[in-house]
Amino acid sequence: MSTTVSPLAPKSYPEMPDIEGVQFATAQAGIKYKGRTDVLLASVSEGTAIAGVFTRSKCSSAPVDWCKSRLNGGKARALLVNSGNANAFTGKKGKAAVKLSAEIVSGALGCPDAEIFLASTGVIGEPLPAEKFATVVDDLKSGLGSAGWLDAAKAIMTTDTYPKVATASVELDGETITVNGIAKGAGMIAPDMATMLSFIFTDAAIAPDVLQALLSGEIGGSFNAITVDSDTSTSDTVLLFATGAAAQRGMEPVMSGEDPRAAAIAVALGDVMLDLAHQVVRDGEGARKFVEVRVEGAESDASAKKIALSIANSPLVKTAVAGEDANWGRVVMAVGKAGEPADRDRLAIWFGDVRVAVEGERDPDYSEAVASAVMKQEDIVIRVDLGLGEGQASVWTCDLTKEYVAINGDYRS
Secondary structure (H helix, E strand, C coil): CCCCCCCCCCCCCCCCCCCCCCCEEEEECCCCCCCCCCEEEEEEEEEEEEEEEEECCCCHHHHHHHHHCCCCCCCEEEEEEEEECCCCCEEEEEHHHHHHHHHHHHHCCCCCCHEEEEEEEECCCCCCHHHHHCCHHHHHHCCCCCCHHHHHHHHHCCCCCEEEEEEEEEEECCCEEEEEEEEECCCCCCCCHHHHHHHEEECCCCCHHHHHHHHHHHHHCCCEEEECHHHHHHHHEEEEEECCCHHCCCCCCCCCCCCCCHHHHHHHHHHHHHHHHHHHHHHHCCCCCEEEEEEEEEECHHHHHHHHHHHHHCCCHHHHHHHCCHHHHHHHHHHHHHHCCCHHHHCCEECEEEEEEEEEEECCCCCHHHHHHHHCCCEEEEEEEEECCCCEEEEEEEEECHHHHHHHHCCCC
């Protein structure tokens, strides 16, 4: 956790309403960090539905494997998260650590380990001292309800410079349904799944299979549309909890994806997820610029997204942005290397509202001064029109600065 807050950080935090059936507590277990909270315990009411999406890394962490094996049950009672140690690439010790972690929570809260979910973030390859959870679990249990959303978000930070929270609401059956989320992530951020950790909670009454479909449906345009450094974490986890408390206020449970209320919930969920995803990029390690890469005119949406990611992941594009250099030639390079259909002589490129290239060459009205002025802004849009079809996609990234190298050069020290 950095003491210097990203210049792209939100200027204020939203009011985060309570969600009935959700309680938080945080503690300092000394997993890696000293003098700060590094453990989060969330307790959710009995019958809470859960959905999850995880990293596609072939070297996934022990907590990811644990969550995957329990997700089919569809129910949750608790979530335990630690920062400072990812419990990844830890072999048999990692499996033992997640088992012990769950046993500690199960003993304290009296719930089965099949309904306990775990997540860890931090250094890869170091055994997780799960026994340290036992030293703080009683305080966590007695403190449930004492920690707010910002406290929860702070406890899961690693190289993050600020906590990430978001909220949205929707009116259903005459009741206000709330969706709140927290996230952490600043480096090792790329699609498949994308952010390192995010936990989202709602009081909606909704069946687990419908909840899973909604979460999976919103991933593509949010957490799977961001990249800081093109590296996919071993620990990427998004968990969505629905306590069902709104049913006690008159909401009829959503039991089918065909229910129009499911689409309404999806909008609120998508808003929270995109907000959190953008915050992750804005906290990209060493970031000074927030960049939207918008590709249109591709042969398909999938093709547009691959090209957008090729641009967003290019170190040459990202360093040009860091240097406030309107180097559209690097955008051309990234389009060309993507392996997707493209026609050089139909290509047009904009930095912000300034068209810098058209029909395969520099725009005849190109002005270096005008284009450079765009690059000095904190928020920049790079737009590419391939002129081939109707496919379009947007992804979000940040610049690549010397600070990124400094942060990752001494990450383990």
